[in-house]
Amino acid sequence: MSKDAIDAWFFDLGGTLVAIEDDEIALDRNNRITPLPGAMAALSQLKGEAVFVVSNQASVASGALPALQAYDFITQVNAFCGGVIRDFRFAMHPGDANHPWRKPGTGMIDDLALVYGLDLSRSVLIGDSVNDQRCAQAAGIGTFFWIDDFLKEQPS
Numbered sequence: 001m002s003k004d005a006i007d008a009w010f011f012d013l014g015g016t017l018v019a020i021e022d023d024e025i026a027l028d029r030n031n032r033i034t035p036l037p038g039a040m041a042a043l044s045q046l047k048g049e050a051v052f053v054v055s056n057q058a059s060v061a062s063g064a065l066p067a068l069q070a071y072d073f074i075t076q077v078n079a080f081c082g083g084v085i086r087d088f089r090f091a092m093h094p095g096d097a098n099h100p101w102r103k104p105g106t107g108m109i110d111d112l113a114l115v116y117g118l119d120l121s122r123s124v125l126i127g128d129s130v131n132d133q134r135c136a137q138a139a140g141i142g143t144f145f146w147i148d149d150f151l152k153e154q155p156s
Contacts, residue, residue: 008051
């Protein structure tokens with residue numbers, strides 16, 4: 001896939017870029033994320049591209065995770081991959097909420113597309129769940145990759 005043909009790259013966070021445990025971002029005792037093998041190398045190859053992260057973070061709504069700590073996940077990922085993430089959106093609504101920003105809803109992607117003038121039909125979403133796949137389809141994103149398939153396509 002030629003990067004020239006892609007308008008934007010959207011990545012899920014937990015299970016796609018960083019490890020999860022019990023459906024939450026896995027943190028060590030110092031509150032640091034664990035990048036998944038190959039994910040940061042793949043991200044760093046997208047330097048100069050329009051790279052975004054879109055992630056459901058229901059644990060913020062439940063009070064189990066402070067919002068500032070969730071924002072720090074992006075800071076940590078950016079440190080690992082050389083700062084390629086242009087922007088991000090979190091859906092900080094309860095898991096059972098039928099909110100348009102919660103994937104498979106398209107609110108996070110629609111907002112980023114509006115702010116950055118993105119052509120979603122020329123964009124890619126990389127994720128690890130059926131909700132990610134459904135979100136990509138509903139938003140009109142041209143290509144969806146399961147994270148394992150995306151990483152297989154990256155040069156070693």
